Amino acid sequence: MSLFLFVFRQLAEIEAMATSKKVITREEWEKKLNDVKIRKEDMNRLVMNFLVTEGYDEAAEKFRMESGTEPDINLGTITDRMAVKKAVQCGNVEDAIEKVNDLNPEILDTNPQLFFHLQQQRLIELIRNGKVEEALEFAQEELAPRGEENQSFLEELERTVALLAFEDVSNCPVGELLDMSQRLKTASEVNAAILTSQSHEKDPKLPSLLKMLIWAQNQLDEKAAYPRINDLSSAVLEDPAV
């Protein structure tokens, strides 16, 4: 039985449980699980939603062909969006900005915070590549005006410029700005903005379902002892503690 099926049946069953605390054996539990009906189409749509939102356009296309599930947005737009995300992840921020402007010129014009973060990332990349002079000029010409237009950016701006003050950048207090995680953060922000502009949900549904399972299990723990799923990736039922 597929992992998904297992997890979802578990979830459905917990939701139907009675309120008194009791012990349920594995046999009883599995029997109940088997009685719960989950539709294949629903699961397919969840998978498609995940692939599309995360931007796995080739996988989404293949999945569409093999399962017959229609994606809820045009797969062509995923390619553009993924190109932007990739550019940021590789540190080619200028390229990413141009691509976003080609896709939808309003996004950066109406999202000052996102634009600031992209400019900030550009500055970080210049510093990373040792182009100190260029970095200073960039900070002055491009970032300082953003700080003037919106005072809430000033603190972050100061943190970023502080990188220039340290000889050994990787070991300074603001060194985390140079991490890959910062690039990923910016990339994720751009991705979300593009999805929103296309009226698409920026978060996939799957994580919400898993969170719901964990929460429901925690709730049920107060009322019963039953076989739990402790490892979401394997969805294996572990015997109740008696």
Place this chain on the structure above:
Amino acid sequence: MPSTSSRHELSELLAGLASNDWEVKLGALRHMKNKIIGKKDKKLDFVELGAVAAVAKTLSDALNVNGEGNPDNIKNNIIIQSATVLGSFACGFDAGAQAVINAGAFFNLARLLSIQDAKVVDAGARSLRMVYQSKLAPKYNFLQDENMKRLISLLSNENENVSGLGASIITHSCKTTAEQVALCDAGILEKLTSLLEGSISQRDASLESLATILKNNTEVVLKFVENENGRSLDSVIELAKNKYPRTRLLACICLIVIRNTCPSFLQDIGIKAKLVRTLLELLEDPCVGDEAPFAFSSLIAQKEELQRLALEASAIEKLYCQLQKDPLRPKYIEGILLALADMCSMLESCRDSFLKLEVLDLVTKALSHDSDDVCIAACICIRSVSRSVKNLCAGHFMKDTIVTPLVKLFIKSSTAVQVAALGAISNIVVDFTTRKSAFIQCGGLKELVQLSESMDGSVRSNALWALRNLIFLADNKLKEDVFIELKAPLLASLISDPEPFVQEQAMAFVRNLVDGCIDSIEYAFTDDSLILKAIGKQLQSTAKVEIRIQGMYVLSNVAAGKDSHKEAVMNQLLPQAVSIRDQYFVIRFLQSSDSQLRTATVWALLNVTHPRSDPGAFGRYIKLQEVGIITQIKNMINDPCLEVKLRVRTILEKYASFGGSLL
């Protein structure tokens, strides 16, 4: 001043635009686009250096060219990119929008909507939408048939930028009742309702347009609410729970417009509570912009019940919490202050909460803000809170920290700021404990008198209002100080001021001035009775009932003094130049339908004829009888106003023994 780098960059770009090679042109356009998007400072520089005109020309040339020697797709690309650049200049930037309009690009952009290329239409629609977000966009005439048809076709288009453009046009240009009705009759409400089910941007644009069409128009609101058995209204109510904050805000604004226009709708306590909670929560959301506090104000202004609900939902605490954050945009601060002002405008419980939390400290700080609008909002807030009689009487507002910054605002050049500061001071000076010392010590009196000579009528009248409150029940020393500063000639000229509101306040001031002890009455007689004569003259000529009432109370107060005072009042009541009975203003006033005026007049008459034991009392009564005033009074024995009735009877009772009777 455009920076050197901007000049340098732009001259290169303009050279590219001027090239005959279309690939080079296209490259220059894309470069310019990427240079300006997201950068207000760059847009400003480029606008000042004439970039917009150059791009507008590029667009125009591309549209008018025959297409020989250049493939269509490059031509379309140039059109798309120039439209995008123009749209970006106009985005959220009035100077840019103005430049686009001035460059004559507007109509070319409109032409793009009819071109058979989806991307071109999209670019044109988007750019026009940006222009229409500015107040400077040209007005759209809905009353013309062709225009209405065009609007309907825009709204029916599947492309969300095109339908969004239709909605933006409505939001921008629909101003009059006639336009609202015309749009409603053309079926626009139904079109907008269907857009509520569309994409995020269609929904938001539609909500804004709906609010514009419904505002203050009962007929259109009724049609909307009845539309599809209330389903349209239900859709909007649902959207107030939407997960996107901006959508929630716009839906709330729409519902508030409906409620304020037709109070019988949306009366359910659940809806009211939901609106209050949603707006309070939106206050804290940074991506919603500055509109949330203004929307909250429009919900609660003048509505006690909603203010009570908001108080229970901790509105004051939440507003205070927002005010403490730093940095804040001036528009947002203004909104929060006005919201606090509305909360405290009617309910003492709200003012209590406000004062307990010590919000006043922050509000007084705002009096020194750079932005005039913020200062005005702070003044309005203080004016609202100082309506708390118990705190006013306890002298909690007559403090240096509050009064000094307010008086500083008097010196500012903007009349709007002066009027707002005067409004706040007017309440604060009604203070009996500290003898208004903080105000006098910081030089407030001198400033106030100077404002009473302002060129602006509303400043003069508000300054007099403050002065009037200042001397209300004040001791003789204060009255003397005020009178020395103001002087009789100025006061007399204010009584005869060209503006009726100023006349009224001047009279009210004199009323308070001469009230109290007998010595105060002498003020009316300084400089050869300058003030008394001015009042008499005004009473003869004015048609405004409020001025008449104040004037009669002045005469009434003066007549409460010595015999000589009463004689002087008689001379004003019965001026020599008048001989025909009906020309005496006293008689006209007694016949007035306004009970306050009849009351004031009767008081004056009572005071001139009492006490009966005064040497001249009897003589004055006879004079009044000779000109028919006593006859008029006798007709008022059963006046519907109790106050009038009682005074009339008192007058007649005292003289009953002399030929008068109570019949």
